[in-house]
Amino acid sequence: MLFLNPETFAVERELNAFPPRPHELLILPQQHKAYVPIFGDGIHGDNPHPGHKIAVIDLLQRQVQGFIDVSPLESPHTARLGHDGYVYQCCENSATILVIDPNSDTIINKIAVPSHNTHRLAILPSGRKLFTDNEEDASVTVVELSGGNGKVIDTIAMPGTISGIAASPISAxxxxxxxxxxxxxxxxxxxxxLVKTLPLPGHKKSSQLVRFSEDGSLLVVIGDEEPVISLFDGELNPLGQIKVGNKPMDGCFSPDNQTLLIANEDDGTLSVIDIATLNVIATPAVGRGCEVLSYFAIP
Known part of the structure; x- marks a missing residue:
């Protein structure tokens, strides 16, 4: 895990006391810490040695604070902070969503879902529903949430496999x-x-991750091992495509929505994109394997 200067993107600190391999990142601003799930040494759908821990990072001290052991559950991946203050965490191989209290780093509930291909999840702005991407199963599971409890209420059949999921912060x-x-x-x-499917004319292959800006005014669609991203406004009007580095994995918007960062895993660089001009203005080196990005504020 790397801590970067938010202006120069120089690496200021590196943490490497992790089992193989950390995937994903969730910032918990109230607790001034982050969760980094230890997915395992494989990839989605092929993870022969799944992990069973979540690293807890102290963002003020910039050090590993400890680990949450989720055993016997396996392959923790995407986590999202719910409006109830709890963290909802996929455990892919175990077809389970964990509910974690970030104040005590304890597991308070487990929600069974009908798929072992649940890789990512999204929570509505209201906090009342959670949606999972069941990738190879070509479906989306709908979970109704209430005070740390959850129950599956629907399954949406998709026309084919899916790769990423996100909920609009401003629209239904x-x-x-x-x-x-x-x-x-x-x-x-x-x-x-399913309402409609929008084309991605600048892409030759399927895409992977989708990310909204915090205010919901922007959406980025990231190519799956293809050096291109597409940008949309919050109402899904296309703004344009931008060429980035090799194997873009994830991205994040700056708090002021002036800049978009894309992590290029194979190049070991970031594509720093000026949103006003849709131009890459810098490609700082951060090391091969960079994947998930997020800003956090220092009190």
Whole structure:
């Protein structure tokens, strides 16, 4: 895990006391810490030695504070902070979503889901529903949330495999990337149905991750091992495509929405994109394997 200067992107500190391999990153601003799941040494759908821990990072001291052991559950991956203050964490191989109290780093509940291909999840702005991407199963599971409890209430059949999922912070829709061809699926989050699929004309392959800005005014769609991203506004109007580095994995918007960062895993660089001009203005080196990015504030 690297701590970067938010202006120069120089590496200021490196943490490497992790089992193999850390995937994903969740910032918990109230607790001034982060969760880094230890997924295992494989990849999605092929993880022969799954992990069973979540690293807890002290963001003020910039050090590993400890680990949450999720055994016997395996392959923790994407986590999201709910409006109830709890963390909802996928455990892929175990077809389970954990509910964690970030104040005590304790597991308070387990929600069984019908798929062992649940890799990522998204929570509605209301906090009342959670949606999972069941990638190879070509489905999205809908979970109703209430005070740390959850129950599966629906399954949305998709036209094919999917790769990424995100909930709009400002509108009643969910987006998911088509896992087989360039396309962005749009789902109605109230009626639990596929509404339309938007083309991604600058892409030759399927895409992977989708990320909204915190205020919901921007959306980035990241190519799956293809050096291109697409940018949309919050109403899904296309703004343009931008060439980035090799194997882009994830991205994040700056707090002021002036800059978009893309992590290029194979190049070991960041693409620093000026949103006003849609130009890459810098490609600082951060080391091969960079994957998930997030800003955090120092009190």
């Amino acid at each position: 829709f969910i987006v998911a990337t088509d896992g087989e061809k360039p396309g962005l699926h749009v789902l109605d989050s109230n009626e639990h149905r």
